Amino acid sequence: MLASTLALALSGCFAAGDAGAAADDTRIKVAMMQPPRSGLTPLSDDAFKLSRWQAAETLVVLDEVGEAQPALATAWEQTGERTWTFELRQGVEFHDGTALTAKQVAASLETAANASPKPRILDGVELGIKAEGANTVVVTTEVADPLLPQRLSSPQLSILAASAYKSGGVVVPTGAGTGPYVLSSFDGTSSATLDRFDGYWGEPAAAAGVDVQFVPDGTARAAALRTGNADIVETIPVGQVAQIDPALVHEVPMPRTNTLYLNNDTGPFADPAVRAAAREAIERATVVERVYEGRADIAEGLLGPALPWAAAERANENYTEVLGNRAAPSVVKGTKITLGTFTDRAELPEVAVALEQQLEAAGFVVEQDVREYQHIEADALDGKFDAFILSRATVLDSGDPVAYMYSDFSCEGSFNISQFCDAEVDAALAKAAAVAPGGERRAAIAAAEALILSKDAAVPLLHERVIQGESARVRDVERDPRERALITNRTGIAD
Template identity: 65%
Template sequence: MRHRITLIAVCALSLTGCFAAPAAEQPGGRIKLAMLQPPRSGLTPFSDDAFKLSRWSTAETLVTLDADGNARPGLATGWRRVDDHAWEFTVRGGVTFHDGTALTAASVANTLTRATAASPKPRILDGVELTATARGDAVLVTTGTPDPLVPQRLSSPQLAILAESAYRPDGKVDPVGTGTGPFELVAVDGTTTATLDRYDGYWGPKAAADGIDVSFVPDGTARAAAIRAGEAHIAEAVPVSQAALLDPATVTEVPMPRTNTLYLNTRSGPFQDRGLRAAAREAIDAGEIVRGVYEGRADVAQGLLGPALPWAAAGRTPLTGRAPATDPGGAAITLATFSDRAELPEVASVLQQQLEDAGFTVTQVVREYAHIEQDALAGKFDAFILSRATVLDSGDPVAYVQSDFTCAGSFNLARLCDGDVDAAVRAAAATEAGDQRRAAILAAEAAVLRTDAAIPMLHERVIQGDATSVVDSAKDPRERTLITSATRLR
């Protein structure tokens, strides 16, 4: 581990040690990509690492989503609802995995079955009882309770379909050479690099680029500098402080369904007290954070769901029923966040001052995400600042609210277990897509906000850096796609 940490630090300080020196570029070419976070779970698709596989176009799902969140064909050419509990998906023919085996209904059922047995489960399956059975060229997907969003659920990168050879006897999943996308993952060097080559057997349009050379560079300044120096063609999540230093032609600002939220530990420590949680909420001046830390490149939060979901603001009603604030009286709290997103340590410093001004005594903890997530989930901090995508998985916020705020949620940093919240989330999950579902989602949001277990502060606009030689990289609000078959160098 020490070697890995040292190497990442070297990447941050000496970019030429992480990227190949600039060279004459060939049309198509190999795309050099600087990514924000290194793999946390060995690139298993059952974790958030799945979104790396998706952004590299190496692993694919049965279903995709269009810009409005509607389900569209992927590795499934179509589907139909058999009854309240069952859906049938027709598996696309003529598709091969990168190991040469054929995509079949059996291989799809194998992936989905293994996902349901994974520990921890993929977040998209929180609270879902799901079985998958091969039937000829189709897969029958059955849920324990009626689920109107099964097609959208199966679009989650965490349910990417891999070859049977990916699943090892020890329970680990190896995506190297086992996907179906236009790029084949051929090598991974721990938490430092990954290499992908064009897969000429791809079932769809062949990749225009020859391959992708990925470097994991947690330091945001280093990612931005790599674009300026020509050492990377694409850089994820350029820090706000660096955007002004780049050529405007290389910067794209994308409104994202991402919320910067303060999660308060409701199960242990001072924030078990609702009055102290209310005091923390009243202490926060999000406008100061947006102006001072984000230089105006963010929106002050009115709820958990931001302007990337315009129906949320249109349907939201004034919130009532919150507990009154009580005097903190010097209550000692630990405020934690991670350094991978460059703005978050600055947010922590501003919040520390605001909370201390309100009467709290604050100790701050900042680490790389890979080294703090486990402690955060275990409830070792009183407050945790997280930049969180709210429609990460299904294009629908229910999965996010379910995983983050229900008793059984797998990503419940607030350690919240509230009967009203669970009931509201269950109601939203059971409602058919459309206006009624959106109203139910806002009712669940209100139930969460009423507890003050989570204090949404702002909605981010993620900044992407693209060299002027890059053509057709994706600018995806859901952070699912980045390099596609069409992406290439001039």
């Protein structure tokens, strides 16, 4: 009864947004999980919504392996140790009718670089930006940064028209992007309306528009797909999948790993042999099957199938040799440990129960501490737990995993739940960070991963998948592991 009521409410929301849009069957109806938190400003995580709707664009985009590809910039080169020059696409028009110029690109990037707080892709990064002529932008970094083009792919560095930037640092993206869809309006945390932009520089949008509703309740989102009240649905809960036509459900590997972090500094897991005992006690396949109903991938490393190159790198002989240096497990009898996790992700408390059973079968005595994330994060970062289960994004806004690995596993890492510090690992991460994107960098990243795992700093459990719903009415919906794209100019109504 509850699901039916929610589906009916959602149907009413779509119908109420725009009478013309509701009657137009060439428009796409989308149910998204999280409402905007910051008025859709691109300087926040709301930027990813603008990107998923193709309302705003960046200078570059990332391909499948994380290499930078042209978007609003058609070419770039490193013209000095700390200097990059970008050539802009000509003939691009903002949604408000003004032209894309080097001056406005520089102004957009300067706003992001000077924001407080900064977009996270620019944490610790100082940029100098200037326009040279009508179509060239020069970006200077404080230190050499081989990853700069990838950084500029972050949706938080979207380029908007001057009309978007208001007094007091407020950014309003309505009618100010360059994508195939113009954000025509949005209603707080409830809905957004986008229309085809006929002046788009690329291939025109296939659909007349997109009508978005924000539906935090997973049961309601699933019901909307079943009843045809939504064409595209974000993040269907695992428990709802069995009630939906399998043809409408698509699983996308995410660059997110469910990991058991072990406290390497204090307590029982300061002993490498005890960490090894915990690692050997974990049965990943059981967790995937029982908690995720098989809708996740067993973790062989920190990096999963959303990064298609990771598995090939792990097949390298050097990687296998490093893992062979792991400590042998000790016998544990009655060793007491505290295991923490949080309730915000519904599966994690269930994962904690499964791991408690497996660890106690190996001889540990487990005490659980499960709270909301906002009430447990500080304790986790302070090393108050012997073990902590975290669902962690492994590639951040640059599409590159070095920042995540540095944050979680370097001596100076800001998110080092494992309290882990190892000079050899730090050196490997520094080497990976200094290499230009490409095969050599990927090999260096894999070498650092092998070292981290060889020390049992953490036990990767599984790689999550996002379950995306698509009605039979739509075609060419993007299934993006990085969750940057959803609607594209090709997405439309099926013939």
